[in-house]
Amino acid sequence: MIPAQFAYRRATSVADAVAALADPDAKVIAGGHSLVPMMKLRLARPGTLIDIGGLPLRGIADGAEIVVGSLTSHADLAQAAAFAAAGLQAVAECAAAVGDVQVRNAGTIGGSVAHGDPASDAPAGLIAADARIRVAGAAGEREIAVDAFFQGPFWTALGEQELVSAIVFPKPAAGSASAYESIEDPASGYPLVGAAALVTVAGGRVTAVRIGVTGVSGTPFRATNAEAATLAGAPVADAARLDITGQDVFGDTRFDEEYRRHIAAVVIGRAVERAIARAQGGSQ
């Protein structure tokens, strides 16, 4: 399969790419690992591709916050030690769960977030970590809280003429740790459900928690009932069922809705358990 014809040029700067997006028929390409398959299938047919692959938006800056350039590959994220050191293990684990080696080498965090695929791994980690999506537009840069970013399947708060430039991860309080758990479709590797939990443990008790869930529903979401149960020391999987009940859950011939609702609660429980064990000094 070969994509339909399109015009191509390399962006020379972020501003240049933003300006090029004034053409409603133009799209940027980063790793191309969501866009090229869609173009082959004619699910996407941009008239012009603006290649941002050469822009200096790659790399991880570890300071007061961890700032990840949008072109950073899943492979580089998965290997970055900065996340585990900050208690943000889940972020690296989401990246490690993406596809296979070749896909992780090609795919970028910015592309994944901008694409808004409801079956992608990254949103769970971003939600648990309370990340901010930094975007560049004609009027300059702004940041969007992750809780306001994902709006529906392949639909985000990103404007038509905006570029994701970075993902910003605040560092959680001392005593925090996180984990990502998923059950993958054995054929595609995409998560049927993925859950990331970030907990802060003080004096033997969980004092703060955020849980992000992806894969089950059109929009990744926060499991607020499971969060409340975690804080109360109550069984998390039971509470997680309430979170899932309120969601419009995917179902198909291989994995029906009931099955997904069930495993979602199980996976949320596992993520919380592993995050707590880590925060308490377990090494897993």
Added chain:
Amino acid sequence: MSDQDTALHRVTLTVNGTSRTLDIEPRTLLVHALRNELSLTGTKIGCDTSQCGACTVLIDGRSFKSCTVLAVQADGTSVTTIEGVGSGRELAAVQEAFKQHHGLQCGYCTPGMVLATVELLNQNANPDEAAIRHGLAGNVCRCTGYSGIVDSVKAAAAAGVGK
């Protein structure tokens, strides 16, 4: 979209150490540029949907599925195909390991398997079986049942391929 923009693009790649310049449509996939323009048919097309890994090549030393990379995206990079792993009839150590340990039957997946193995051993010179299976998860083989491939990778590691 004007005719000028969709016109041929000049792409310069260093392929297996040699600089090659191509004038191609932007929609040309890297695998097609390698096979059809440069006659490097060692790189295979299996699924054409980024699932099977038969089209795996190294771009600047890292493995990619060339059926899902536009050749224009690779402009200015160094590409290694299976033709650049050995030299003519002389097999590289990693290929010798596949030959000795039944790492192939029909051979269709093998160019991709070999390049994925090179990447794996560059990242981890001494992988255990789980790391080998995980590292080759992007490469499908319909023949061997994979155990011969795992043995081949172990032998390649023992031969110092990743060092």
